[in-house]
Amino acid sequence: SSILSAVMNGSSTRAAAGVAAKQIGIELTDASSSIYSRAASSFSPEQPGAIRWSHLNFPPGLNLVHFDLTELPRNAAAALRPTLWVFTATITLLTVNFINSVIIVAIKEPHAEGVRVLYSLLNLILIGSLACFSIYQAYKGLALSSSF
Template sequence: MNVTGQIGKFAAKRQRDAIAQRMKEGMNFGNSSKVDWEDYNYPPLLQIIHFSLDDIEDAQAKSAVRWAHMSYRFVCFTLLFNIAATLVLVSSGAKGSFLNVLYSIFNFIIVSLVGLYSFYNAYKGLATNNMSMSLKYIMIQCLTIVFMVVSVSAYGANFNGLGSLKKANNASSKIKQMWVAWVIVESIMWIINLCTGIYSALKVQQNRREGRPTAFPLTENPT
């Protein structure tokens, strides 16, 4: 009887703990559902989406979103750097026609917009426990990582990857040092992007797996 009573108490305690955990998850989601998703404040000036790290209470989820945000911003910065580098190299006669500058601008527009959509899925997906949104981020981030690998190694057009070193070393003495410097700096930036991008994807994936299931439907605040 004593053993049976202890088993009964243990089972009752487990049931109470499970109920308390579900209530806690419900309260956490309730806080995130109070976020005004129509308060468009990001990126600055454009204000296309709503973004605030304060909307995320879970420390691990907040860290994952912070890394995803860092990855997105650094990609945009590197693409802007590529525009400047390509413009200088084209002006000096090292990189062909002005069409290469347009390629750089197109890359920035496309990758930055797709990256913003991807980042928003990571942010809102983790803020609202929506696994389908965070999965979209991981999938798009994997494609972005492929683009980063290409950017590190490719040459020609607007790409200034490590493959451009041979051509840069064979350039005239007036632009040789400048071109080599651009290639090295930009390649290092893409390598940093690659490391940051992979780590941010892993952080989001890890956080999705560790106790953040889609327990509640995604809701929007009424206007």
């Protein structure tokens, strides 16, 4: 009944868990500095500042992973912003390279082969995927880090 009253009074689920643990004789340790507790708390949808990992919004158009700089602490977002600029520049340059290769092969420039378009497409896919993976790992690392 005290668990129910803790929840009904608007206490957090952590407080309700503390009441339940006290009733059965378990001592809860405060591991708020642990990266694992920070990760677990960031998965909680009821927290106002929680990162919504299930809201897939990156890269634009593909929506494979969650990436939102506004959900990070200010200094972590500032550290990640230049990485996002480099990612955007990389994808832009690879896309321009692909379009350029298609145009060069389409107007039948001497010594321009169709394989050039294939190489350009492979570069866009492989390097773009690696760039997306690296920026997401940086985002996830900063989001779960306790030092920021």
